[in-house]
Amino acid sequence: xxxxTSFIRGYVKIMxxxxxxxxxxxLAAGKNVEIWDxxxxxxxxxxxxxxxxxxxxxxxxxxxxxxxxHVEARYGLPFALQKMGRRKAFITGxxxxxxxxxxxxxxxxxxxxxxxxxIAEDDILKAARAEGIYVFQxxxxxxxxxxxxxxxxxxxxxxSWVGVEKRGANITINVAESTKxxxxxxxxxxxxxxxxxxxxxEIFTEQGRAKVRKNSRVKKGSILISGIIGSDxxxxxxxxxxxxxxxVWHEYQVSVPLLQxxxxxxxxxxxxxxxxxxxxxxQVSGYGKVPYDKYETITERSDAQIGPYxxxxxxxxxxxxxxxxxxxxxxxDEARKIAMEHAKSDALVKNGPDAKIRDENILHQxxxxxxxxxxxxxxxxxxxxxxxxxxxx
Amino acid sequence: MRRFARKIRKMTAELLDLPQDVLFxxxxxxxxxNAQVHIENHRGVLHFSNERLNLSISIGELELTGSDLVIRAxxxxxxxxxxxxxxxxxxxxxxxx
Numbered sequence: 001x002x003x004x005t006s007f008i009r010g011y012v013k014i015m016x017x018x019x020x021x022x023x024x025x026x027l028a029a030g031k032n033v034e035i036w037d038x039x040x041x042x043x044x045x046x047x048x049x050x051x052x053x054x055x056x057x058x059x060x061x062x063x064x065x066x067x068x069x070h071v072e073a074r075y076g077l078p079f080a081l082q083k084m085g086r087r088k089a090f091i092t093g094x095x096x097x098x099x100x101x102x103x104x105x106x107x108x109x110x111x112x113x114x115x116x117x118x119i120a121e122d123d124i125l126k127a128a129r130a131e132g133i134y135v136f137q138x139x140x141x142x143x144x145x146x147x148x149x150x151x152x153x154x155x156x157x158x159x160s161w162v163g164v165e166k167r168g169a170n171i172t173i174n175v176a177e178s179t180k181x182x183x184x185x186x187x188x189x190x191x192x193x194x195x196x197x198x199x200x201x202e203i204f205t206e207q208g209r210a211k212v213r214k215n216s217r218v219k220k221g222s223i224l225i226s227g228i229i230g231s232d233x234x235x236x237x238x239x240x241x242x243x244x245x246x247x248v249w250h251e252y253q254v255s256v257p258l259l260q261x262x263x264x265x266x267x268x269x270x271x272x273x274x275x276x277x278x279x280x281x282x283q284v285s286g287y288g289k290v291p292y293d294k295y296e297t298i299t300e301r302s303d304a305q306i307g308p309y310x311x312x313x314x315x316x317x318x319x320x321x322x323x324x325x326x327x328x329x330x331x332x333d334e335a336r337k338i339a340m341e342h343a344k345s346d347a348l349v350k351n352g353p354d355a356k357i358r359d360e361n362i363l364h365q366x367x368x369x370x371x372x373x374x375x376x377x378x379x380x381x382x383x384x385x386x387x388x389x390x391x392x393x
Numbered sequence: 394m395r396r397f398a399r400k401i402r403k404m405t406a407e408l409l410d411l412p413q414d415v416l417f418x419x420x421x422x423x424x425x426x427n428a429q430v431h432i433e434n435h436r437g438v439l440h441f442s443n444e445r446l447n448l449s450i451s452i453g454e455l456e457l458t459g460s461d462l463v464i465r466a467x468x469x470x471x472x473x474x475x476x477x478x479x480x481x482x483x484x485x486x487x488x489x490x
Contacts, residue, residue, distance in 0.1 A: 026437035029467050038464035040442045048464075 010052035010076030017045035018067030027061045028054075052078060108137045109169035116175045119158055124173060127155040133164070133171055142166070189237035192225040192385040194218040198246030201381055208240030218246065218384075227390050237390045246384040247358060250347055252376045254339040259370060260330055266322045268292070274316040276301070281316055292322040335372040336365065343376050355382040420450045422481065429465070430457060430474045430481070438467070446474055453486040 016024060025046070028035060038048040045067075050058070055071075062069055084091055111133055113121045128134065131151050132142060142148065145164050152162040152173070163174035192208070197220050200212050208225040212218055227240040272286030298321060303314035330338075340360070348355050359379035366373050406413055414421045414434060423431040432448060432455065439447035439454065441464065446457040462476035 022438040022441055025441070025467065029437075029469050032469065034466075034468075035464070036466040038441070038467065040462070042443065046441065 006051065007076045010074070010078035011049055012052060012055055012071050012075070013047065013049050013073040014055070015041070015045050015047050015070045015072055016062075016067050017070070018062075018065060020065040021046045021067060024058075024061055024065040024067045027065065028058055031057065031061070033058060047072065052076065105169060106139045107169060108133070108135055108139055108142070108171055110171070111135060112170065112172045114172060114174050115177070117177055119156065119175065119177060124152075124156060124175060127152055128173060130155065133173070139166065139169075187239045189227050189390040190240055191223045191227045191388045191390060192240045192242060192244065193388045194220055194222050194224055194244075194246070195384045195386040196220050196246075196248045198248045198384045200224070200244060200246045200384075202243070202245035204243045206241035206243075207238055208242065210242070212244075223388075224385055242385065243383065244385040245354075245381055248351070248380050248382055248384065250351070250378045250380055251363070252343040252347065252374075252378065254343050254374045254376060255371045256335040256339045256342075256374070257371045258330055258332070258335055258367070260328045262326045262328060264324050264326060265296075266324045268322040270320040272318040272320070274318070276314045276316050277312055286318070290320055292320065294323050294325070295320045296323050297321075332367060332372055336362070336374060339372060339374045340376065343374075343378070347378050347380055351380050351382040353383075355380050357381075418451045420448075420452075420455060422455075424478070424481070427459070427478045428475060430478055431471075432474070433471050435470060435472055438464075438472075448472065452483075454484040456480075456482045456484055458482070 018024070025035060025038070025048075028050075033054040034051050035048050036050075038046060041047050052074075058069070111125060111128060113124045116124060125134075131148055133148065143151070145166065148164040149162045152164065153159060156162065156175070158178055158180065159175055160178035161176040163176075165172045165174065198218055200214055200216050200218060203210055203212060203214060203224070205225050208227050209229055211223050211226050218224065224244045225240040225242045227238050228235050229238055230236040270286055270290065270292075273284045274281040275284055276282070298319040299316065300319070301314060301316045304311040340362075344357060344360070347357060357378055358381050361377040362374060363377050364373075364375035402417065405411065406417075412421075413419055418434060420435055421433040423433075425431075434451065435455070436449040436451060439449050441447075441462070443462055444458060444460055446462055446464075448455045448457075457474060457478055458480040459476050459478040462474060462478075465473040465475045467473075
């Protein structure tokens with residue numbers, strides 16, 4: 001009888017005193033009063049447990065059998081509740097705790113924005129705020145997610161879709177930006193003029209009026225493609241566009257020493273290991289003097305990691321490689337070749353993409369002070385058009 | 394007429410192999426070692442103390458003797474007694490059964 005039901009309904013331990021206890025028990029059992037754990041206590045009477053509801057039903061039986069009852073202990077929920085009723089502050093606090101928990105958990109605590117590339121997060125958050133998504137907002141005041149994502153898509157320019165996802169107290173705004181065609185660069189009316197004195201080898205006019213033809217000789221600054229179109233009476237300035245290639249002469253003065261110094265590794269090396277934290281390094285191995293005259297240091301650093309997180313400690317390895325300088329005498333011929341290579345690559349790099357060397361000539365060559373001096377002439381085919389804005393008078 | 398009815402009942406009991414308590418309103422006493430006794434079909438408690446429990450039954454009286462007797466539960470026609478039971482005795486039973 002000590003199951004959960006008896007606890008919920010409440011039961012009492014009572015002592016029955018009187019001459020006719022047995023009769024009382026028989027009568028009570030006959031009235032379906034649940035009695036359990038009945039024990040005879042010499043000189044006191046009978047102790048038993050009955051349900052709280054039954055306790056009020058046994059009064060007439062007691063009178064009938066002229067027994068007396070004494071409640072010894074109370075058990076169960078009704079009594080516990082009664083006791084709690086007296087501790088109002090405790091109960092209030094208990095419920096306030098749940099109320100607080102509920103209220104706090106129905107606040108929005110975090111708003112995240114994902115997937116934005118070009119639109120600033122602040123702009124998205126501002127739009128979201130206008131739609132009622134912000135930190136410390138009540139979640140029950142939020143509109144439905146479809147509604148929110150529709151409104152946000154409306155509100156934000158340059159997005160094709162906005163998804164609003166609520167997970168607990170966090171809101172994640174997923175943005176899919178629409179890809180826009182690249183904006184056209186705005187340009188002022190202009191001419192295209194020659195960058196250098198050249199012979200035009202190729203001209204292609206996209207917009208404007210070509211002033212020169214293939215094989216015509218142009219001076220630096222002369223107009224190649226004019227931005228003024230239309231008749232003389234009714235001129236119109238446009239953005240001249242086109243591509244002009246020309247042959248340009250370049251002269252290079254190069255000097256190459258006949259004694260070449262080369263650096264090589266001997267293959268011998270020493271290693272030093274360090275433990276590093278922050279900016280400090282503690283040498284672990286490789287103490288002692290460096291046995292090499294000349295050496296180079298190659299430093300390798302690796303930070304300890306746990307998953308994607310870098311730890312503030314790491315390992316650094318220094319490799320000291322012995323180097324050796326070799327001096328080599330080269331012939332004038334070799335020196336010239338080297339000089340030509342240098343000059344060529346320089347010419348190609350300086351004169352823009354697609355530059356091609358059409359012709360090369362050594363104008364002058366002499367050996368002086370252990371060096372070969374060269375005067376080289378290149379004919380380079382390159383882009384020669386340069387922009388010149390048209391200024392209205 | 395009563396004798397006849399009883400005879401019929403007894404016959405049925407023997408024919409159908411039914412337990413007698415069902416038909417004759419006899420107490421059924423189940424005992425687990427000497428620790429617990431389960432008595433069905435009792436007619437009320439006559440006396441209860443630590444050493445002795447007297448129960449009224451249809452055919453007279455049933456006396457349980459022992460020590461530390463506790464009535465674990467009691468219903469109108471059923472009682473569970475626990476304790477150290479040393480003796481169960483039928484008293485004042487009528488001879489015929």
